[in-house]
Amino acid sequence: MSNTVLLAVDGSDGSHRATAHAIARAKLGGAKILLTYVIEWSAYSFNTPEENAERHKRREQEIAKATSSVVEPAAERLRGEGVEVETLVVHGPPAETLIRLAKEHDVAQIVIGRRGESGIKSLIFGSVAGNLIQTSPVPVVVVP
């Protein structure tokens, strides 16, 4: 297993706290950080023909936006702390995608922030953290 920590961010307060935790963890163990943003997306949705025709263009835009507004600022912060960082922006169902990436990159740990979704929404859709904890092959740290 590589000494890599997968840090999943989404620009929320929770993910800022997760970033702080990951920095501490990386400094402590000399770990590299795989900074990841998963754009929520499903291959099984229903779209209009127009949406499909423009999908490729939109995908590029979504990746560019996530990179510039969330991932790059976080990466800057990590680099500023002297931590080695690699960035990834991918589409997919969040928990599933994080697990796939964790396996592909052979990471030691996944760090995410808690979104704190309450009540009904998490009851119906489940929370990313919850799903991740249930199915992850590596330890998951959920930062409150």
Add this chain to the structure above:
Amino acid sequence: MNRIILSLVTLFCLSAPAFAGIDDRINNITKPIAAFIGSVVFFKIPLFGAELPLVVLWLVIGAVFFTVYMGFINLRGFGHAIKLVRGDYSDPNSSGEVSHFQALATAVSGTVGIGNIGGVAVAVTVGGAGATFWLIVAGILGMSTKFVECTLGVKYRLENEDGSVSGGPMYYLDKGFTELGMAGFGRFMGIFYAVGICIGALGIGNMFQSNQAYVQLNTVAGGALDGMGWLVGLILAGVVFAVIIGGIKSIARVTEKVVPFMAVFYCVFAIIVILMNFTAIPQAISNIFTGAFTGEGVAGGAIGALIIGFQRAVFSNEAGIGSASIAHSAVKTSEPVTEGYVSLLEPFIDTIVICTITALVIGTSQVMDPNFAGDATGVAMTSAAFERQFSWFPTPLAVAALLFAFSTMISWSYYGLKGWTYLFGEDAKTQMIYKVIFCVFVALGCMVQLGPILDISDALVFLICVPNILGLYFLAPIVKKEMLKYQAKLDSGEIKSFRN
């Protein structure tokens, strides 16, 4: 620009009551037009006492040819198609692009329309129970035609500078023939097709849909909407206007999400009705088979039943018309033939599953009570069959019909628009002209009776299959080469399933 359109629309709405008596007038105008177009496109040859429209023969021969030429891909490729849709062969690194499932779902929501509910009833009324058999046969053969046209759609699509894609028969006819050294002919065929789909979209994908939605609403309202076609038409046109011109995507998005559930809801209840009529099932099935080969009580006997069955099948699943290949072209794949496989499922879902169970709902009801629907035909007949078991069913069926009609109209507005942009360019202003015309026809659809509308839209849609299928014959060797290359890659393990 927007202000001009807005004031035109307001003017149209304010003067709407003046349109109250317009239904009959429009009917009188469209009837001779329908008769003329119909007589040209459906030029009939007498055959064993029945009349066979040449275009139907054209489509059937095409479908049989592609089935044989591609080595029964419609049956062979079915399993692989399911795996592709399930995402077994989708590279996770290209997630976020249009998936096979999404391309299929979009194309299906364009084809699952009123034809599945009302068209089947028309087929059974005119062609007897036996028409159902030929409807299914046509569906199975149509799978091969779809395979060819959707593979070509992806292979020859145009990737626009802004990253969006445009595809469909006009592009594969144009580029495909150019590759074969017949650039001029290809361009001509592309234009022929584009003109056809622009106009055809106003019929099958527009007027027919809004007309049947109105009829169904009126039935549910107990005739309270008699002579109010113009009003329903205006409202429907207004909603379509809001989506395709106003860019109110939320309406389209909601519809796209509700329609699949409605389709499932419809199928589940159809199966329940069939089961409730269980004593009639053996007789209904036997009627389908005997009717198919004897054609009892049908003009032209078995051949008559066959013609009607094939005609309705094509009208419903659109195989050979090429429209679906416009929707399928958006998929992200490095192997165009994979989308061909996926598109096989479209006639399967549309014709073999949904149309067949509708036919059984009607068939079993007929066995139990031959006059269950009175004089009703189209959607009203199907509705009556459901009503025998569930008195409340016509209301949700009307809602389903309305939504099917709506999603089909949205899809076809796009198909027609793609024909239009092929002819006149992707410029936003020229696109606007077509969109406005499209909305006007939505309103018109509710003002004319079923007869002339069905005739005009049938005729136009059958007309565009002439250049399309002709092109498919020429380009089929290219598809076959792609298919064999792909199969070889699958066999050698070069293309692997991502499913562990």
